[in-house]
Amino acid sequence: MDLALDMNVHNLVSQLVAGMVTSIEIFLLTLLFSLPLGLFIAFVRMSKNSFLQFLAKVYISVMRGTPLMLQLMVVYFSPFYIFGVKITPSYRFIAVIIGFSLNYAAYFAEIYRAGIESIAPGQWEAAQLLGYSKAATFFRIIFPQVIKRILPPVTNEVITLVKDTSLAFVIAVSEMFTQAKAIAAAQANIMPFVAAGLFYYVFNVLVAFVMGRIEKKLSYFN
């Protein structure tokens, strides 16, 4: 009896841990893709070409204006419904990463844009007078200042992302929350939910700590 219970607990924990790993993977991969993609979209959004600008506006509007859960479903099912491609189980996780990255890039794009537009035009002009190319001006002069300014809103988004990873359940990717729900249902016990809540909270405390450290590191200039 005791042995059976032990086995059970061990099983539960390993299931929860597997869910955690999936959540962390979704989190890291989403940041990896959405942060650069967001910068790219911000550039398109600020483009002098009004058609490109319009495209970026529509993209951002749709990504922000519809539920992420629905977007995940669209990314997951559309290969089959539009192209007739058979959906394999391994595509689930990929679909989650694509959906999250596309969605978060829209939010990051607007944060980047706000940051870039907040830099005084004089910085661009001074760099131009010193012979910097547009690209060099951006990456050596403007972007470091932008990063410092956008850290607080980026931290907000990143923390939201931690919690949003639970939405992956909609296309049956077993992240942390899905596992907790399954176990709780099977055991008629709410402890898995408590464990899940604790996981998200500790994760976010960690995120806030790391972002705080970066902010501190950048506090050497105004």
Next chain:
Amino acid sequence: MSLLEINHLKKKFGELEVLKDISLKVEKGRVLSIIGPSGSGKSTLLRCAVLLEDVDGGEVIYNGKAAVREDKDKNTLVKADKRTLKEVKNCFGLVFQNFNLFPHMNVMQNLTDARIHVKRAGRAEAQADARELLKKLGLSDKEDSYPSQLSGGQQQRVSIARALMQKPDILFFDEPTSALDPELTVEVLKVIKALAKEKMTMVIVTHEMAFAKEVSDEIIFMENGYIVAQGSPYEVFEGDNERVKEFIGKLTSGA
């Protein structure tokens, strides 16, 4: 051949004609000051000269190389090709009213970054030049400071040093002391005077009349997009142009 030659320069912002027909020449080693009331087009003229603004007509020529010139037959503007433009841009530097130092770089990096990463000069060489300049400007102990840790006067001196690092043939100043209190103004003006003594070619937009009178070889008085008076400091300040008299009178009477 003049170091800088501007012919019949015209600039519009929408319907507003800011520069109507400006011609001037700056010879090597000379100091030209541009004075006049706010909104007369002084700063716009400077911004056109350093190619921060596109002009709507006229010519801007450095050392005989045109950055922009008028095609007389077709009545259109011709911009220099990329290579010529690069050569032209190497001729000049600009000191801004509000410094525009790079806040995330310390003084040494502000001075050397363009030399190292744009002109591909050696770090050691660039730093040696920077230290020499900082010493000259009395900023030797500030090379590790960040702009926010410096007074306005120090920041402006750093920005002058940064412009000088590019070894320009001609240095433009856009109201270099307007953001400074009188005490800090003095320390920046001292630096500009020292540069004039070394025969640095300079064009200075300023509201400091006494300074302009002292440092300049030539003065231009601008109003409403035109040059109203032009000549030696004596000719302009002691001349009989009523508008100039009125302007200078107002400034010196402290009203």
